[in-house]
Amino acid sequence: MMAGQRRSFFEEQSRERKSGWSKEAILKSLKTRNYKVSQEAEICSICMVKVDEKIGSLSCGHEFHVNCIKDWLIVINTCPICRRSALEN
Numbered sequence: 001m002m003a004g005q006r007r008s009f010f011e012e013q014s015r016e017r018k019s020g021w022s023k024e025a026i027l028k029s030l031k032t033r034n035y036k037v038s039q040e041a042e043i044c045s046i047c048m049v050k051v052d053e054k055i056g057s058l059s060c061g062h063e064f065h066v067n068c069i070k071d072w073l074i075v076i077n078t079c080p081i082c083r084r085s086a087l088e089n
């Protein structure tokens, strides 16, 4: 349903050709937490769907679906919103 939209955004970003992270590095460095029903769900900027499941947050503080941001970081190591370096050692 949202696949087309997501893909074009991906392709646009990947054209910058910044190197992404390995899956192992992402798993080690990505901060994750569970969505709480009491908080307002944010929209994931990668797939444009509310983040009402497991949340992954970058060092800049922006948050996405864990699975979306994992896929993203494999391609490019910058935040999809603010373009800051997504993960730091």
Ligand SMILES: [Zn+2]
Residues within 6 Å of the ligand: 044, 045, 046, 047, 048, 049, 064, 065, 068
């Ligand atoms: Zn998402």
Ligand SMILES: [Zn+2]
Residues within 6 Å of the ligand: 058, 060, 061, 062, 079, 080, 081, 082, 083, 084
């Ligand atoms: Zn950010």
